[in-house]
Each structure stands twice: as C-alpha cells, then as structure tokens.
Amino acid sequence: MLASSTITALRQQITAGEITPRDIVLDVAKSIDARNTEIGAYLSWDVESALAAADRADIKKPLGGIPIGVKDNMNVAGEPCTCGSRILAENYSAPYDAGAIQRLRSAGAIPFGRLNMDEFAMGSSTENSALGITRNPRDITRVPGGSSGGSAAAVAGDLAIAALGSDTGGSIRQPASLCGCVGIKPTYGRVSRYGLVAFASSLDQIGPLTKTVEDAALMLNHLCGYDAHDSTSLNVDVPDFTAAIGQDIKGLRIGLPKEYYISGIHAGVSASIQAAIKQLESLGAIIEEISLPHTELGVATYYVLAPAEASANLARFDGVRYGHRSGNAGDLMEHYTRSRAEGFGPEVKRRILLGTYVLSSGYYDAYYIRAQKARTLIRNDFTEAFKHVDVILSPTSPTPAHKLGEMKDNPLAAYLEDVFTIPVNLAGLPGISVPCGNVEVDGIALPIGLQIIGKALDESTVLRVAHAFEQSR
Amino acid sequence: MPAAHQIDIHHVATLARLTLTEDEAVRYAAQLDGILTYIDTLTRYNLDGVEPTAHAMPVYDVLRADEARPGFTQDQALSNAPKRTADQFQISKVIE
Numbered sequence: 001m002l003a004s005s006t007i008t009a010l011r012q013q014i015t016a017g018e019i020t021p022r023d024i025v026l027d028v029a030k031s032i033d034a035r036n037t038e039i040g041a042y043l044s045w046d047v048e049s050a051l052a053a054a055d056r057a058d059i060k061k062p063l064g065g066i067p068i069g070v071k072d073n074m075n076v077a078g079e080p081c082t083c084g085s086r087i088l089a090e091n092y093s094a095p096y097d098a099g100a101i102q103r104l105r106s107a108g109a110i111p112f113g114r115l116n117m118d119e120f121a122m123g124s125s126t127e128n129s130a131l132g133i134t135r136n137p138r139d140i141t142r143v144p145g146g147s148s149g150g151s152a153a154a155v156a157g158d159l160a161i162a163a164l165g166s167d168t169g170g171s172i173r174q175p176a177s178l179c180g181c182v183g184i185k186p187t188y189g190r191v192s193r194y195g196l197v198a199f200a201s202s203l204d205q206i207g208p209l210t211k212t213v214e215d216a217a218l219m220l221n222h223l224c225g226y227d228a229h230d231s232t233s234l235n236v237d238v239p240d241f242t243a244a245i246g247q248d249i250k251g252l253r254i255g256l257p258k259e260y261y262i263s264g265i266h267a268g269v270s271a272s273i274q275a276a277i278k279q280l281e282s283l284g285a286i287i288e289e290i291s292l293p294h295t296e297l298g299v300a301t302y303y304v305l306a307p308a309e310a311s312a313n314l315a316r317f318d319g320v321r322y323g324h325r326s327g328n329a330g331d332l333m334e335h336y337t338r339s340r341a342e343g344f345g346p347e348v349k350r351r352i353l354l355g356t357y358v359l360s361s362g363y364y365d366a367y368y369i370r371a372q373k374a375r376t377l378i379r380n381d382f383t384e385a386f387k388h389v390d391v392i393l394s395p396t397s398p399t400p401a402h403k404l405g406e407m408k409d410n411p412l413a414a415y416l417e418d419v420f421t422i423p424v425n426l427a428g429l430p431g432i433s434v435p436c437g438n439v440e441v442d443g444i445a446l447p448i449g450l451q452i453i454g455k456a457l458d459e460s461t462v463l464r465v466a467h468a469f470e471q472s473r
Numbered sequence: 474m475p476a477a478h479q480i481d482i483h484h485v486a487t488l489a490r491l492t493l494t495e496d497e498a499v500r501y502a503a504q505l506d507g508i509l510t511y512i513d514t515l516t517r518y519n520l521d522g523v524e525p526t527a528h529a530m531p532v533y534d535v536l537r538a539d540e541a542r543p544g545f546t547q548d549q550a551l552s553n554a555p556k557r558t559a560d561q562f563q564i565s566k567v568i569e
Binding site: 320 | 482497514525530532550
C-alpha cells in the first residue's frame with residue numbers, strides 16, 4: 001500500500017519508474033475512502049484536482065508527485081479553509097496559496113485534502129472542531145490530540161504520506177506524540193505564515209507531520225525560507241536539513257530540565273522517557289541535568305498572550321468580507337455581535353473573551369504586560385541552558401491520549417497538559433516530537449512522544465538527535 | 474465559591490463583539506474566573522525591571538519597496554463576501 005509509505009521511499013520508486021504520482025494519489029484516496037468515515041481526519045478532499053496535479057507533476061523536483069495533506073487553516077487556492085469553524089464553513093473558497101503551499105508546489109508536491117483541527121487551532125484534542133470528530137487511529141475511542149489532530153491521525157493512520165500542521169502551543173508536536181508519528185515545529189520565522197489563518201501571531205509556526213525523521217528533514221528543506229509577505233519571516237540561510245540525517249551523536253550534550261521531571265507525569269510516559277534517555281546515552285550522548293527555573297510560568301503566560309493575540313486576530317471575522325453573516329441582525333453592531341456569536345464555537349468564544357479581558361482598560365498592565373515580562377524570563381531560561389547543552393529533552397505530553405469527551409467542561413485541566421510544549425513557542429525555538437515507545441492502557445498500546453528542543457535556527461541538531469534515536473530503536 | 478475576579482462579562486462581550494445568552498454569560502464568567510485565578514501565578518514572581526518580550530525572534534522596521542505590485546482584482550476580493558452590491562461589500566445601514 002503506497003499510502004503507508006514514506007516520501008523518501010516513494011520518491012525513489014517514482015524516480016526508478018516503478019510508480020507514478022497518479023498511483024500514489026489514487027492509493028491515498030482509496031485509503032481515505034476506506035477509513036475516513038471511522039477516523040475523521042479529513043474534512044474534504046478533491047481527488048480530481050489532485051489527479052490533474054499528479055499528471056502534470058515534475059517528477060525531477062525533490063518532492064515531485066508527492067501528495068501532502070493540509071491542515072484546514074492554510075489557504076490553498078480554490079479550496080475550502082474552514083479552520084474547523086462554522087464561521088468559515090459555508091462559502092469560503094481560498095483566493096490564493098499560502099506561502100508554505102507555494103513552496104511545496106515549487107518543490108513538486110501536491111496539496112491534497114483538508115485536515116480537521118480544533119476550531120481556529122484552539123485546543124489539544126481536535127474535539128473543539130465544529131465540523132466533526134477525529135479519532136486516534138491507534139484507539140478510536142481516544143482523541144488524536146490537537147490542534148493538528150487531523151494531520152496526525154491521517155499520517156499515523158496511513159491516510160496520508162505526510163501533512164502540514166501549525167503549532168502555537170504544541171499543536172504539531174502533541175498530536176504527533178499521541179498518534180505515534182513525527183512532528184516538528186521549526187524556529188519562529190523559519191516558515192512563512194502568509195496565508196495561515198492567524199491564531200496568535202507571535203507564536204504560530206507551520207511545520208510537517210511525517211512518518212520518519214528523514215521525511216521531516218526533507219519537507220523542512222522545502223518549507224523554510226524568507227517570504228516578503230510575512231513581516232516576521234527570517235531572512236536567513238536555510239541549510240540542507242537532510243545532511244543532519246545519519247550523523248552520530250557522540251559527545252553531544254543533552255539537558256534534562258529538573259523542573260520537567262516532576263509529579264503529574266503518567267507512569268508509562270515517565271518509563272518511556274527514562275528508557276529513551278538511556279538509549280541516547282548508549283549512543284554516546286552526555287546527559288546533564290539543567291534548570292529552567294521559570295517553567296511554572298509557562299502555561300499562565302501563554303494563556304494570557306495567546307488569547308490576547310487571538311482576540312485581536314479574530315476581530316477580522318465581522319460577517320462583511322468573508323465568513324458567516326447573521327440573517328437576523330438589525331443595526332451594524334448587531335450584525336457583528338450576532339454573526340460572531342452564531343459562527344464561533346464555545347472554546348473560541350472563551351478565548352476571545354479572556355483575551356479581550358486581559359487587554360481591556362485597567363487590566364492591560366496587570367495581565368498582558370506582566371505576561372510579556374514572564375515571557376522574557378522563560379526565554380532567558382533557555383538562553384542560559386543552551387550555554388551548557390546542545391538540546392533539551394522532555395516528554396511531549398505528560399499523558400497518553402485521553403478518551404473522547406474525558407476533558408470536556410474542564411478547560412483549565414486541558415490547558416495544563418501543554419506544559420512541556422508551550423515554553424518552546426514562547427521562546428520561539430525548534431522542537432520535534434518523535435515516537436519513543438508505548439504504554440498499554442486498557443489492553444491497547446498507546447504511543448508516547450519524546451520532545452527534543454533545540455537552539456534557535458538549530459533544527460539540524462534536533463533532527464540529528466531525533467534520527468539517531470529513531471534508528472536505534 | 475465567590476468569584477475572585479470582578480468580571481463584567483457583558484462589558485467584555487460588548488468589547489469582543491459577541492452576543493451571549495444568559496447561560497453563556499454565567500458559564501463564561503465562572504470559567505474565566507477559574508482561569509484568571511490560575512494566571513495569578515504570575516503575581517508570585519517579582520517582574521519589576523524585566524523587559525517585556527513581544528516576539529521571540531524580533532525583526533524590526535520591516536518595509537517593502539514603495540512599488541506597485543499585483544494584488545487581488547475587485548472580483549477576487551469580493552469573491553467570499555456574504556453580501557455584495559455594485560462591486561462593493563454590503564453592510565447594514567449606518568446612516569439614517
């Protein structure tokens with residue numbers, strides 16, 4: 001089955017003339033037809049246009065003829081872009097390609113299919129999608145994680161070769177961990193955010209979800225790079241990330257933050273991570289305890305800054321230029337308030353209200369500025385730690401996948417699960433989640449992810465460690 | 474348990490341009506209170522004199538060349554408008 005294969009393997013087969021891009025698209029479509037009713041990874045997919053793209057694909061290009069699933073918050077010309085929300089579900093058709101999509105197309109890839117997500121990427125279970133449930137392919141009674149839950153479920157369930165996700169507080173890494181695939185969030189500014197529907201602009205970053213670390217490196221090669229359409233895009237050289245694949249890690253210094261290895265971590269997760277640490281040590285890495293003293297502030301800081309930015313970004317949904325418009329409004333004010341109330345789901349409303357509150361007169365200094373100061377301390381913690389180590393290790397998520405509905409009505413408990421991934425976004429650093437074992441729950445082996453955090457712009461070392469670890473298992 | 478934060482949820486909802494039902498108002502006020510109580514962790518640290526961080530990888534003064542470049546046509550820009558009239562976005566009446 002081609003749908004269960006990797007980009008690297010399929011590219012070899014295409015180049016050798018054994019298969020065509022059309023064969024791959026058809027096989028992925030077959031897999032979606034067979035399993036999407038159960039998994040719910042895709043919200044929509046257009047086989048005809050993907051086949052047309054496959055037939056004209058330039059197979060000499062590095063990603064030539066490879067279909068890539070896209071999280072439903074990135075614009076692909078002519079396709080829907082619902083963000084998992086009713087507010088964009090009715091009539092929106094993207095008028096242009098996002099920067100990341102332009103780059104993938106230039107490398108020969110074929111954007112294929114729209115993947116489910118928590119509404120506007122707010123959540124870590126994909127249960128906040130207004131448009132359907134996504135199930136974890138390992139255990140369909142459990143969540144896939146989120147917010148890029150559709151992307152992770154598609155890749156891990158062999159409904160996609162690879163996919164794009166976006167990560168604001170862990171939304172690529174956490175679902176990759178819970179579904180058992182690879183997911184990397186690059187350094188902030190590496191990948192253009194142009195055409196990615198904004199959630200929290202100072203934290204959002206696009207990245208790939210793949211079956212192997214090598215595929216992640218290959219995709220990054222063609223996703224990263226300066227884009228004048230994104231004013232936060234970094235105009236820096238993009239190395240060949242695949243060059244990091246296969247290098248050993250002898251003498252590499254790995255930091256374990258003492259604040260991360262605390263109570264509250266599931267025993268099965270702890271055991272897997274401890275085994276991973278031993279494994280890396282046996283490969284020649286030097287393990288050192290480090291301190292990130294302001295870890296405790298991460299979640300609180302994030303839940304001020306991200307909703308604040310979201311409340312401003314989502315002001316654009318006014319029922320005038322695009323999106324849902326209430327049929328039952330009198331004056332202009334009612335037009336705004338009703339269109340938005342009818343279009344947004346509960347988690348989005350909760351975060352818009354929280355963000356509006358912390359930015360409102362009288363609370364701005366007490367919450368917003370205070371959180372920005374805390375962000376400085378968190379960032380400084382990493383700067384200090386990276387004077388002593390090359391990468392930092394942690395679990396990606398403190399628990400394996402929850403049951404569907406388990407975290408309902410307890411938003412704060414759900415927020416606290418992002419404790420290991422959030423600081424990485426606040427500091428703008430690259431982080432990967434790579435599978436590191438399973439924990440048996442109710443007779444089913446649930447995947448565990450190992451998070452490897454690197455210095456800014458040092459994705460190469462992150463990938464090198466991840467690959468060495470992946471290959472040694 | 475009495476609320477620790479005095480949140481005027483209707484005022485916040487107006488600022489956020491959201492209509493709330495009475496049920497929603499009660500629920501969101503209680504949930505926001507719980508979340509803000511957690512966020513108060515930030516007050517346990519002395520942050521005097523710490524510079525705020527807006528972006529982890531700051532890039533300053535990003536300006537493009539002052540040159541015309543291709544953009545959307547009027548039709549493209551209006552293609553997703555819920556209501557349009559005479560090649561414009563149509564909104565509710567604002568002037569009597």
